[in-house]
Amino acid sequence: MPDLLIELFSEEIPARMQAGAREALRQRVTDGLVEAGLSYGHARAWSTPRRLVLAIEGLSARSPDLKEERKGPRVDAPEKALEGFLRSTGLTKDQLEARDDKKGQVWIAVIDKPGRDAAEIVAEVLEGVIRSFPWPKSMRWGAGSLRWVRPLHSILCLLTTEAGAEVVPLDIDGIRAGDTTRGHRFMAPEPFRVTGFEDYAVKLKRARVMLDQDERAEQIWHDATNAAFAQGLEVVEDKGLLTEVAGLVEWPVVLMGAIGEAFLDLPPEVLQTSMKEHQKFFSVKDPKTGRIVRFVTVANRETADNGETILKGNGKVLSARLSDAAFFWGNDLAVAKAGMEDWREALTHVTFQSALGSQADRIGRIAALAREIAPMVGADPDLAEQAAKVAKLDLASQMVYEFPELQGLMGRYYAAAAGLPAEVAEACALHYKPLGPSDEVPTAPVSVAVALADKLDTLTGFWAIDEKPTGSKDPFALRRAALGVIRLVLDSGLRLQLVSEFENGLTAQPKLPALRAAFAQAQDQTTMISERLADPKFVGTVITGTRVDYERDLPLYEKQRDELGREFDEYCSYIEAAPQDLLSFFHDRLKVHLRAEGIRHDVIDACLAMPGNDDLTLLVRRAEALQAVIGTEEGENLVQGFKRANNILSQAEEKDGVEYSFGADRKFADDPAEAALFDALDTAEAAIGPAMEAEDFAKAMAAMAALRAPIDAFFEAVQVNSDNEIIRRNRLNLLHRIRATCGSVADLTRIDG
Numbered sequence: 001m002p003d004l005l006i007e008l009f010s011e012e013i014p015a016r017m018q019a020g021a022r023e024a025l026r027q028r029v030t031d032g033l034v035e036a037g038l039s040y041g042h043a044r045a046w047s048t049p050r051r052l053v054l055a056i057e058g059l060s061a062r063s064p065d066l067k068e069e070r071k072g073p074r075v076d077a078p079e080k081a082l083e084g085f086l087r088s089t090g091l092t093k094d095q096l097e098a099r100d101d102k103k104g105q106v107w108i109a110v111i112d113k114p115g116r117d118a119a120e121i122v123a124e125v126l127e128g129v130i131r132s133f134p135w136p137k138s139m140r141w142g143a144g145s146l147r148w149v150r151p152l153h154s155i156l157c158l159l160t161t162e163a164g165a166e167v168v169p170l171d172i173d174g175i176r177a178g179d180t181t182r183g184h185r186f187m188a189p190e191p192f193r194v195t196g197f198e199d200y201a202v203k204l205k206r207a208r209v210m211l212d213q214d215e216r217a218e219q220i221w222h223d224a225t226n227a228a229f230a231q232g233l234e235v236v237e238d239k240g241l242l243t244e245v246a247g248l249v250e251w252p253v254v255l256m257g258a259i260g261e262a263f264l265d266l267p268p269e270v271l272q273t274s275m276k277e278h279q280k281f282f283s284v285k286d287p288k289t290g291r292i293v294r295f296v297t298v299a300n301r302e303t304a305d306n307g308e309t310i311l312k313g314n315g316k317v318l319s320a321r322l323s324d325a326a327f328f329w330g331n332d333l334a335v336a337k338a339g340m341e342d343w344r345e346a347l348t349h350v351t352f353q354s355a356l357g358s359q360a361d362r363i364g365r366i367a368a369l370a371r372e373i374a375p376m377v378g379a380d381p382d383l384a385e386q387a388a389k390v391a392k393l394d395l396a397s398q399m400v401y402e403f404p405e406l407q408g409l410m411g412r413y414y415a416a417a418a419g420l421p422a423e424v425a426e427a428c429a430l431h432y433k434p435l436g437p438s439d440e441v442p443t444a445p446v447s448v449a450v451a452l453a454d455k456l457d458t459l460t461g462f463w464a465i466d467e468k469p470t471g472s473k474d475p476f477a478l479r480r481a482a483l484g485v486i487r488l489v490l491d492s493g494l495r496l497q498l499v500s501e502f503e504n505g506l507t508a509q510p511k512l513p514a515l516r517a518a519f520a521q522a523q524d525q526t527t528m529i530s531e532r533l534a535d536p537k538f539v540g541t542v543i544t545g546t547r548v549d550y551e552r553d554l555p556l557y558e559k560q561r562d563e564l565g566r567e568f569d570e571y572c573s574y575i576e577a578a579p580q581d582l583l584s585f586f587h588d589r590l591k592v593h594l595r596a597e598g599i600r601h602d603v604i605d606a607c608l609a610m611p612g613n614d615d616l617t618l619l620v621r622r623a624e625a626l627q628a629v630i631g632t633e634e635g636e637n638l639v640q641g642f643k644r645a646n647n648i649l650s651q652a653e654e655k656d657g658v659e660y661s662f663g664a665d666r667k668f669a670d671d672p673a674e675a676a677l678f679d680a681l682d683t684a685e686a687a688i689g690p691a692m693e694a695e696d697f698a699k700a701m702a703a704m705a706a707l708r709a710p711i712d713a714f715f716e717a718v719q720v721n722s723d724n725e726i727i728r729r730n731r732l733n734l735l736h737r738i739r740a741t742c743g744s745v746a747d748l749t750r751i752d753g
Contacts, residue, residue: 001041002118002159002166003057005197007181008127011050011150015134015247018047018213021149024134025054030123037063038118042220046211048250049300050185053211055197058359061113072096072107082107119159123170126157131174144173156181160196183207184251186301208251208301210452217246223254224296229286231256235296241276248280249300253306256284256296257315263322267413268292270325278321279314328398335397336414343396350396355465357510362457363392365508369453372504377452377492380423387427388450390415394428408432423447434484437596441491452488452496455481460505463582464512464575482589489616498586498614504578512575519568522561529554569570583614590616594623602752603627609747618695625697626746634708635701641711642738642748648720649735654732661740664733668726673710673717674734681737688744697745703745704745711738 006029013021026045033040033056041058073084075098081645086093087110089377096107131146138147146152157177159170170177181190181200188207201211210216221235221242230233246252263271271292275281282296295318299310335342347359356362366627367388393399394411411428423446431450442448458481462468488500489496506512529550591604599620607613607623629635653659669675687703720735722728727733742748 001058002061002161003196003534004040004054004059004118004122005156005158005160005200006054006196006526007154007156007200008052008130008152009050009156009181010148010152013047013049013052013149013247015244017149018049018052018247019053019243021133021135022213025052025129028129028133029054029125030056032129033059033121036121036125037066038121040717047247048209048211048216049248050250051181059093059118061118061161063118064119065115066113068111068113070109070111071101072076072109074101074103075107076106085109092665095282118170119166122157122159122168126155126168126170128523129172130155131213146173146175154178154181154680156194156200158194158196162607165195168264178523183209183299187251187648189233210251213243216249216252217242220246220252220254220298223252224256224282224298225256227256227296228294231288231294232286233284233294234287236272236285236292238282241280241282243297245280245282249298251300251302253299253302253307254296255299255311255314256294257311257318258294259292260315260319260322263319263326264293266322266325267410269406269409270329270399270403271322273406274321274325275318277403279318281318283316296363324402325399328402332394332397332399332410332414333417336417337419340390340393340414340418343393346396347393353461353465355454355511356461359392359395359511362461363389365461365505366391366450366453366457368508369457369505370449371503373452373496374445374449374666378443379449383421383423384427384449384453386420387424387431387446388453390418390420390424391428391431391450391454404633427451434487436480437483437487437593441487443491448488448492448494452485452494455488456501456505457508459485459582460502461509463502463578464506464509468585470752473512478585479589482586483593486586486590486593486616490620493617495615495617498616499579500614502582506575506578512571515564515568515571519561519564522564523559526554526557526561529557586616587613590619594620599623599627600752601628602750606746606748606750609750621695622697622746628698629701629705632705634705637712638708638742639748639751641708641715642742643751644715645711645735645738646749649732649739652721652732660729660732662733662738664737665732668730670727671718673713674731677710677714677734677738680707681734681741684741687738692744700745704742707741 006025008025022045026043029373030040030043038060039058040056040060041057043054045055046053065728070089072089073081076479082093085107086096090111091111096109098105099108119378130148132154135147135149139151140147141151152175155170155172155175155177156179158179159168165179167179179193179195180189181194181204182189182267183204188209192203192207204211205478212217221561224235259271268283268291272283275283275295279295279297284293284294284296285291286293288424297311297314299307303310303584344360347363349595350359351357352359352362367385370388371381373379374381391408391411394414397410397414399410400407408429412425415425415428416422423444426444427442427450431454433451434441442451448640458476459478462476462478464536467476474480486506488494497569533550533554534748587608594604595601603623603626606626607619610619610622613619626639630639649660664678666678669678681723684703684707688700691697691700691703718731720728720731722731
């Protein structure tokens with residue numbers, strides 16, 4: 001069975017596109033080969049800046065011979081139907097067979113499809129893949145019609161067996177497949193022939209090309225960390241940058257350079273971000289001080305001067321970039337020390353969202369909400385409000401304008417420069433967090449208050465204007481904001497009534513007061529005109545024709561008032577329902593979060609069905625206690641007993657058309673097991689009630705689990721639907737006590753099994 005080697009050699013492929021291109025090449029080629037009838041053992045793809053490579057082992061030498069039977073029209077069908085069938089099969093009438101069918105005889109075409117050589121199939125599949133390759137962006141060059149991410153220079157396509165290597169015959173817009181490639185652009189540019197993947201990999205390495213992107217990344221990190229360690233320093237880890245840089249070079253050469261003394265006092269985040277974004281440099285820090293003191297760059301070639309010229313050039317460019325950063329930093333510090341009023345004013349002219357007002361409007365809402373939340377998280381309300389008022393001011397700074405990813409982090413520096421309390425500065429840096437399921441969660445009370453206020457305002461704001469996530473689309477990251485609230489609440493053990501917060505947040509958004517004001521103005525205008533027209537003294541003498549104008553315009557004003565009234569009423573109805581809708585959205589996010597924490601989905605549903613489900617801390621404690629109980633054999637059997645009781649009771653209530661919800665009397669218990677169940681329920685109710693009041697769910701669950709044995713014994717000993725109607729009714733009411741007692745802890749009907 002032959003092995004297949006494909007190399008598509010081009011000008012530099014952007015690093016961000018290489019991973020997707022590797023996978024697309026592997027997936028599309030292998031899918032095409034399999035669809036054409038070939039099988040293979042293993043396939044792997046690689047990429048460098050100038051090439052995509054695919055190696056397939058154990059490819060079938062030929063596709064199998066196939067025989068296809070295709071059913072045609074009835075034998076007595078019109079001639080035109082038969083002609084169409086013959087055209088589709090490529091056969092003549094004498095090659096068809098007449099066979100019996102349910103509705104009479106039909107024509108059957110037996111088509112022999114001989115197998116094809118692998119080379120023919122590979123050529124066909126590869127041409128289709130190249131011509132339809134899913135590059136995010138592509139280009140044409142010269143006079144050809146082929147599109148590729150950058151000009152495609154050559155195609156290497158070999159089928160290798162023990163007998164030797166065969167070039168797959170393929171020609172795409174004048175690019176003929178061959179068995180040659182090139183090495184490093186500068187260090188080994190001459191072409192060379194290969195006979196298979198092993199030969200290709202060896203010669204490529206000799207030609208100063210490291211094919212495996214993972215090997216390049218490991219080499220870069222190894223050399224960079226060793227160089228830093230030799231000087232008592234550490235490379236700041238950045239996996240994304242490492243992957244990107246590995247996609248920029250074919251032969252990585254790590255070089256370490258110095259940062260100018262004038263820039264060493266810039267904040268570490270500024271140095272790191274500037275070097276990463278503009279130069280693709282790694283930051284090197286002094287572990288003793290935490291300062292960024294050097295940089296690592298990765299060259300694409302070895303040089304006679306060991307990279308000295310490269311470092312000198314990079315140093316000049318870096319100095320120019322850092323000079324800009326230092327200029328921004330100096331200007332921003334001056335504004336911060338003056339109280340940041342310039343930024344506060346600037347944000348009044350920056351729109352957050354057209355229907356939600358300016359950034360300054362939003363800051364005001366967040367500040368009010370942070371002050372309200374502060375006592376719940378143990379924060380000083382004044383500090384929380386102060387932090388909320390300055391947390392987003394860095395959005396107007398020059399540094400954040402240049403590097404938006406530094407928002408919040410720069411806010412910390414500016415708040416400190418303004419002489420604000422440390423808690424306020426910390427809240428500026430952390431109020432955006434958590435940004436994902438694995439991101440850190442703020443724990444300082446002031447930071448928690450501002451972070452919660454920020455996310456709750458975002459959610460209630462977009463809910464207020466009916467801009468909700470749909471399907472996979474979430475342009476305003478509302479799912480992330482909801483998960484952030486969930487994690488903040490649970491990590492802080494916060495007892496927050498979300499529905500109340502949603503109601504306050506929704507009514508604080510600008511749309512409701514704007515509609516109310518417009519409707520009130522329309523009412524006042526209509527009332528004023530009506531009153532003047534009803535006043536006998538108003539005869540239009542002040543302004544000629546005024547009365548005539550009023551009489552003409554009154555119906556228009558009344559129509560406008562009525563339309564605004566309907567819009568206002570409809571919006572009020574929407575706002576009234578919105579808190580529960582937003583809570584349902586939170587519950588969906590909570591389910592995802594708790595499932596990741598190991599809580600069963602049915603346990604979550606059983607607790608969500610209980611009152612107080614907008615108190616997330618209470619909800620999760622209940623779920624954890626329930627899962628602990630039903631995870632035991634006793635708890636599992638209790639659920640089965642409960643469901644049996646609930647099913648019998650529900651069927652009887654439906655059949656009889658009554659509700660058996662009261663009147664169970666111990667004196668009618670004619671079996672010891674029945675009497676024991678009465679006693680067990682008395683004991684459980686006496687324990688569950690106080691435990692639930694004290695929110696001691698573990699104790700309540702344990703009391704509920706103790707019902708397992710008496711419920712089992714009851715069902716084994718007695719028949720609920722007794723012939724004696726009094727006893728039957730009493731036992732059904734007893735089953736209701738089981739349902740009510742267990743149901744006061746959790747909705748066990750939602751538990752699976």
